[in-house]
Amino acid sequence: MKYRILGLLLALCTTSAGAVTAPDFTLKALDGTNLRLDEQRGDIMLINFWASWCGPCIQEMPALEKLAQKYQMLGVQVWGINVENDSAAAKAYLGKVQVSFPILFDLDNSVSENYRVEAMPTTVILDKDGAVRSVHRGYKPGYEKKYEDDIKGLLRE
Template identity: 35%
Template sequence: MKKRRLLIRTTILAVLLIALCYTLYANFFTSKETVAAGKKAPDFVLQDLQGEKHRLSDYRGRGVFLNFWGTYCKPCEREMPAMQRQYEKYKEQGVDILAVNVDETNFAVRQFVKEYGLTFPVMIDKGSQVQNVYGIDQLPATYLIDKNGSVVDVFLGGLDESKIKEYMDEIKP
């Protein structure tokens, strides 16, 4: 009986040890694929706060300023008013902003959008699926996508208004 218990305990311990080793290997020794300049932007479909679906590929022919953000992120908070001002100037010139919130509640995101008067599409990435496809680890993250759907540039961190304007000019069709 004691030998049997020892065998069961040893087996359980071995399985746990293997799971731990695999987790450490997967997190620290495998590279996370990220979307970089020169690559095609992975397509996705997300719903905005009004329930309208937005598919990235539907924006072909226009420049897309794709911004991943969170309400808790101070640099995100600082860049949103500047993004709104530039959106108002560039939307008629063929440049759109798609703001993808990373897995927060509808209530928190609605309050944020209302507070800053955002009029560009704001979507919530439930489960962080799109964030994972793009390989994003830090916020904010901005992807500049040209009219053909290719990533022109990637910027990690907060942007000031002059840089946003420069990027909008860069992706203007």
């Protein structure tokens, strides 16, 4: 009986391809709007969890901007989710390094907890159905090539 219930729960949380559906969330963006993940179905999503105190996060931001610019017209969205309890430092950083993609604020860390973010930065890539297709923890120069390979694969599906 216990295994049937577990199997049912897994079936409810996974897609036909076996990928786990990403938890839905709504967060306030830097521009003041609220963005909801489930409203983005049909687009490939690259969600990057970051913090202003994280050196690799800051180093990665320009690479994410290039990906956002390159793939935006093909139905790929990049969202940055800042995980700091106080957004002042992130806003100060974004005043110096502007990005075109939405920056959202997870002030209570509820979204990062739901996504089991254990390293900074963490990048999660979702397919058009909202299923988690890849998770990348940390950043070193060149990781953006991995993200691009993931995106290209999903665009071919």
